[in-house]
Amino acid sequence: MTHTLDERAALSSAQSHADRQVLVRRLIFAALAAASIVLLLVLAGLALSAGGFDLVDLVLLLLFAATTPWLAIGFWNAAIGFVIMRFTRDPSTYVGPQAGRTIPPSAIAASTAILMCVRNESPDRMIRNLGAMMADIEAAGCADRFHVYVLSDTSLPDIASAEAAAFADLARQWAGRLPLTYRRREVNTGYKAGNIRDFLERWGDDHEFMVTLDADSYMTASAILRMVGIVQANPKLGILQGLVVGLPSTSAFARIFQFGMRLGMRSWTIGSAWWQADCGPYWGHNAVIRVAPFKQHCAIPVVPGKGILRGHVLSHDQIEAAMMRRAGYDVRVLAEENLGWEENPPTLIEFIRRDRRWCQGTLQYVFFVGMPGLPITSRFQLLFAMLMFTGSPAWIGLLIVSTAALAAAPSTAALIDADYGAALLAVILVTWFAPKIATVVDVLSRPALRHVFGGTTRFLASVAVETAFFLLLSPIMWVGHTLLLAGLPFGRAIGWIGQVRDDHAIAWSMALRQLWPQTFLGAACLAVLGVTQPVALPYVFVLWAGGLVLSVPICVATARPSVGFALTRLGIGRLPEETDPPPALAHLQLPALKAVQSTIAD
Known part of the structure; x- marks a missing residue:
């Protein structure tokens, strides 16, 4: 296609305007995230200054500081995503104009x-x-x-x-x-x-x-063709990533997990696409890629030297996205929920196995953050991906240090100011759950959405179950990440292994062998606080120790096919695809769809 001089000038002017608009968005987002991090740290400092501010308080504040970027960025992704979801006619086109062409x-x-x-x-x-x-x-x-x-x-x-x-x-x-x-x-x-x-x-x-x-x-063909x-x-578009949602499942673990992902994913993705723009994500699957530039520019070099993180890269996708953007091609995400599905691990054990591989692979990004020619936004994305895992030792450090500090203090008031502490806990929970809160509000305000999620009662029950599940699951994963990180210097690593995707039960002995570190740490912290500061038990239980001490029964219960079938029949974790199955999923003969449809028929 050729253009006249006037047309080329108009196209150049439009592109310059779009670039300035994206820059302004990124500056606004950076300012909001930075201000939120400062607010969280100030609030934490005030909460810790009840009896003066000493070395232990400083250690706690530094550990908390390592967790705040993820909290702040997640909150603003969700908040911006919610506004766009609620007040624009076509959110995916609003954050990605290419979707309209x-x-x-x-x-x-x-x-x-x-x-x-x-x-x-x-x-x-x-x-x-x-x-x-x-x-x-x-x-x-x-x-x-x-x-x-x-x-x-x-x-x-x-x-x-x-x-x-x-x-x-x-x-x-x-x-x-x-x-x-x-x-x-x-x-x-x-x-x-x-x-x-x-x-x-x-x-x-x-x-x-x-x-x-x-x-x-x-x-589906419609998603691929679209x-x-x-x-x-769009000749400048190098990678177009589609939003991926979970396939309906009869596994209790998968049902609850992917219901939570469904709640948080869209607002998070739309909000992040608003400021990431042409430096969007690539998740390694359910994406369309322009072959020639990918072949020419996205070959990931082998990390030279010796060591667990050296050699071939396990987690390749975000590096390839950064290299595609470096080559001058856009990387965009299409935040629509009907583009593709994936199966999530059916048990906690399988989920941990997959997550450990992601953790080890993502840590290898440290060798690519300084790659010459990367846009600053791409460098930030690599760093942010690593924060998802490197923040886990900070959360576990907070549990251990705060337990020891509380046990040594004459009272909780000597370590934590009750008013500031309560405010800090409330802010942490709001920022933590912001992506899901955004979707819950959106669903409750739309009758059609309430219906496909199983109705208001089922939806709220599912939200309550998933909220408890998320609070229990998070510290289990933090310990897993921490153990992997701690084991890397000693040669403990994993390779690329297959996954068990069929529903299957987990024996108590197997769960205990896999999760005894979590169980021991949670029980030890609760025992210490039960003897020394029992008033702190509810807070420590909710944020950390509850999931740890219950990790084995959680693993066993959520793997039992009977529990999964009961949740499916009750409508807990119901997805829109189960209430109103798209024709494309009918070919798959999914057991979850059959179970839900038989329930609806009854």
């Missing part, structure tokens, strides 16, 4: 590769999801513009054999209609990023775009 499916001319990355997992779910997606694409009349690639890093012989047979059969079924290529690497060099890099070197030049999927991902159309219509 798209083309119809019939105008999609580019070849798009659909990549599914797998490792050591039963192929049944992947066959189910891919088969439904491919049928959807064929029904849309666009099969000739797509090619599916199953990129396997499976190392277990039995699974590899079943995988090869299953995908060979699927390829035969679709021969002449929608091509499917299966490839397995013998060694997973570079983990998932290396898996995709191998695809790029073999087949990348054959395609203009690629859609990245994980083994637990599912996207996102591919947006990227095709």
